Amino acid sequence: MDLVNHLEGRLLFAVPKKGRLLQAALDLLQGADIQFRRESRLDIALVKNLPIALVFLPAADIPTFVGEGRVSLGITGQDTVAEHAAAVESMRRERAESGKSTPVEEEAAWGCEEVLDLGFGSCKLQVQVPEKGEYVKPSDLIGKNIGTSFVHLAEEYFGKLEREADVGESNGEKPRKLRTKIIELSGSVEAACALGVADGIVDLVESGETMKAAGLKAIDTVVSSSAVLIQSKNPSNPAIVNLIASRIRGVITAQKYVLCQYNVRRESLSAAAKITPGKRAPTINALEEEGWVAVSSMVEKKKIAVVMDELTEVGAQDILVLSIANTRAGN
Numbered sequence: 344m345d346l347v348n349h350l351e352g353r354l355l356f357a358v359p360k361k362g363r364l365l366q367a368a369l370d371l372l373q374g375a376d377i378q379f380r381r382e383s384r385l386d387i388a389l390v391k392n393l394p395i396a397l398v399f400l401p402a403a404d405i406p407t408f409v410g411e412g413r414v415s416l417g418i419t420g421q422d423t424v425a426e427h428a429a430a431v432e433s434m435r436r437e438r439a440e441s442g443k444s445t446p447v448e449e450e451a452a453w454g455c456e457e458v459l460d461l462g463f464g465s466c467k468l469q470v471q472v473p474e475k476g477e478y479v480k481p482s483d484l485i486g487k488n489i490g491t492s493f494v495h496l497a498e499e500y501f502g503k504l505e506r507e508a509d510v511g512e513s514n515g516e517k518p519r520k521l522r523t524k525i526i527e528l529s530g531s532v533e534a535a536c537a538l539g540v541a542d543g544i545v546d547l548v549e550s551g552e553t554m555k556a557a558g559l560k561a562i563d564t565v566v567s568s569s570a571v572l573i574q575s576k577n578p579s580n581p582a583i584v585n586l587i588a589s590r591i592r593g594v595i596t597a598q599k600y601v602l603c604q605y606n607v608r609r610e611s612l613s614a615a616a617k618i619t620p621g622k623r624a625p626t627i628n629a630l631e632e633e634g635w636v637a638v639s640s641m642v643e644k645k646k647i648a649v650v651m652d653e654l655t656e657v658g659a660q661d662i663l664v665l666s667i668a669n670t671r672a673g674n
């Protein structure tokens with residue numbers, strides 16, 4: 344089937360084609376009942392039950408497609424969104440400096456808007472230097488070689504650092520050219536210092552294992568990141584964007600909460616309700632047994648053990664914890 348000719352009328356939704364965010368993104372799509380079959384080697388898949396087509400792209404390229412409005416929705420990391428924004432800003436600056444202007448309507452349509460934090464893929468983009476080397480603080484790296492895949496964020500970061508260092512020296516002068524050399528690397532950035540390519544690097548850190556194994560330490564954070572749902576400024580079908588956002592929000596809430604049910608004497612109800620206030624309020628039903636009520640309430644998964652301890656202390660009995668398959672619980 345010639346898929347490209349079946350895209351008419353479908354909202355395009357970009358999903359990472361590989362890497363750290365792929366599996367969690369696919370799990371979210373499944374939870375949101377977005378049904379598709381991806382033919383092997385094809386980067387486009389038509390969704391069977393909604394007027395959507397999924398486009399599988401490298402996570403780092405998704406903000407470009409969404410930012411230019413070619414694709415309406417995307418899942419990627421905030422780090423890649425920030426890198427794209429820095430690239431656009433740098434392009435605008437260069438155009439302005441060379442006297443070229445961008446058509447106003449074209450410029451107004453640029454950019455990605457964050458719809459929802461997806462709660463996975465947490466990491467930090469950090470400035471790293473050899474653990475036992477001569478560089479201690481970020482300004483020690485001014486004028487040195489920096490290896491990174493995030494060239495625009497690194498340029499922005501060191502540009503700011505240089506301007507701060509230059510305060511007083513260049514009063515009223517034209518902004519200076521960046522003295523720090525940003526070297527673009529596409530992977531294994533952590534090897535750059537040991538191999539003499541760079542004095543420091545700007546790279547992602549999650550557990551810190553890679554950084555430690557490479558004999559590096561972090562001296563600053565450029566951006567903190569997690570996976571996000573992003574949309575273009577003028578999506579082709581805003582109603583579908585809202586529907587997808589609402590479904591995904593429901594899946595995330597379901598993953599984050601459990602349903603806690605218990606029985607408690609009426610006189611202990613107010614103490615118990617304070618422990619399990621729920622998202623809006625706990626649901627309370629009368630029990631056949633005089634003086635007792637049954638309570639059910641959503642509780643954050645990570646707090647459930649402590650909540651059960653506290654409920655037991657106020658006399659709650661028959662405490663049950665149930666997982667939530669999906670929800671449309673509101674914000």
Ligand SMILES: Nc1ncnc2c1ncn2[C@@H]1O[C@H](COP(=O)(O)OP(=O)(O)OP(=O)(O)O)[C@@H](O)[C@H]1O
Nearest residue numbers: 361362363364401402420422423464465466547549
């Ligand atoms: N160690 C990590 N822990 C958590 N999230 C990460 C980590 N590394 C990257 N990410 C997130 O996942 C996104 C995609 O990174 P990943 O390296 O998996 O992509 P990729 O498309 O396979 O790229 P590459 O081929 O350059 O490795 C990053 O932009 C970041 O948001």
Ligand SMILES: O=P(O)(O)OC[C@H]1O[C@H](OP(=O)(O)OP(=O)(O)O)[C@H](O)[C@@H]1O
Nearest residue numbers: 530531532547548549550551552553554
């Ligand atoms: O702090 P950690 O948990 O060790 O994770 C950090 C590493 O993960 C990413 O690399 P990835 O594994 O995607 O490979 P890459 O170097 O080829 O980009 C990142 O670039 C770091 O190297």
